[in-house]
Amino acid sequence: AQTVTQSQPEMSVQEAETVTLSCTYDTSESDYYLFWYKQPPSRQMILVIRQEAYKQQNATENRFSVNFQKAAKSFSLKISDSQLGDAAMYFCAYRIYFGNEKLTFGTGTRLTIIP
Amino acid sequence: KAGVTQTPRYLIKTRGQQVTLSCSPISGHRSVSWYQQTPGQGLQFLFEYFSETQRNKGNFPGRFSGRQFSNSRSEMNVSTLELGDSALYLCASSLAGASYNEQFFGPGTRLTVL
Numbered sequence: 001a002q003t004v005t006q007s008q009p010e011m012s013v014q015e016a017e018t019v020t021l022s023c024t025y026d027t028s029e030s031d032y033y034l035f036w037y038k039q040p041p042s043r044q045m046i047l048v049i050r051q052e053a054y055k056q057q058n059a060t061e062n063r064f065s066v067n068f069q070k071a072a073k074s075f076s077l078k079i080s081d082s083q084l085g086d087a088a089m090y091f092c093a094y095r096i097y098f099g100n101e102k103l104t105f106g107t108g109t110r111l112t113i114i115p
Numbered sequence: 116k117a118g119v120t121q122t123p124r125y126l127i128k129t130r131g132q133q134v135t136l137s138c139s140p141i142s143g144h145r146s147v148s149w150y151q152q153t154p155g156q157g158l159q160f161l162f163e164y165f166s167e168t169q170r171n172k173g174n175f176p177g178r179f180s181g182r183q184f185s186n187s188r189s190e191m192n193v194s195t196l197e198l199g200d201s202a203l204y205l206c207a208s209s210l211a212g213a214s215y216n217e218q219f220f221g222p223g224t225r226l227t228v229l
Binding site for chain 2: 003033043044045046047050052091100102103104105106107108
């Protein structure tokens with residue numbers, strides 16, 4: 001069975017600084033997707049960034065980028081130039097490449113932005 | 116295009132009762148997945164429906180069931196409610212085609228069992 005582990009329950013960062021959230025996972029599959037989702041307080045879960053396991057290049061979306069280490073089964077999220085709107089719960093998630101839409105989530109990291 | 120909608124948004128029930136939650140996916144989306152979110156267990160997958168068929172199921176007791184209609188709207192039902200069923204129930208929809216399609220989440224239904 002696939003598992004996703006986030007070892008940092010809470011993180012904080014000064015506004016405009018950079019923060020990295022950690023995630024490790026376990027799977028026997030070779031093709032899969034990894035995601036970071038953001039859940040702001042009392043608001044809907046939204047996708048931040050996606051990584052396909054077959055791609056060696058790390059995904060980037062504006063201020064968000066990942067460090068994907070397939071052999072180490074590590075998938076961290078870097079947020080640059082942190083903004084107050086980045087405050088949220090961040091969930092790392094895994095999905096097999098094809099066949100169903102089931103997401104396996106980590107336990108989440110609560111990110112606080114310090115003004 | 117309207118997003119994923121869930122009704123009701125809040126629900127209070129007592130132990131032993133049953134409840135039905137509804138999810139309307141984005142127009143054209145054929146897959147609907149359900150998740151239970153609690154402070155203790157985090158986000159756990161309940162089941163996924165695709166074209167009216169249950170395609171995948173999580174490790175939940177048989178009290179949790181669901182279905183999908185021909186218009187892709189989905190309902191989940193919980194019978195004989197227990198205190199531990201208190202949670203935020205999220206649904207997510209996607210096109211679920213052969214290539215990658217993003218899943219979009221609804222705002223959730225917060226269920227409180229007294």
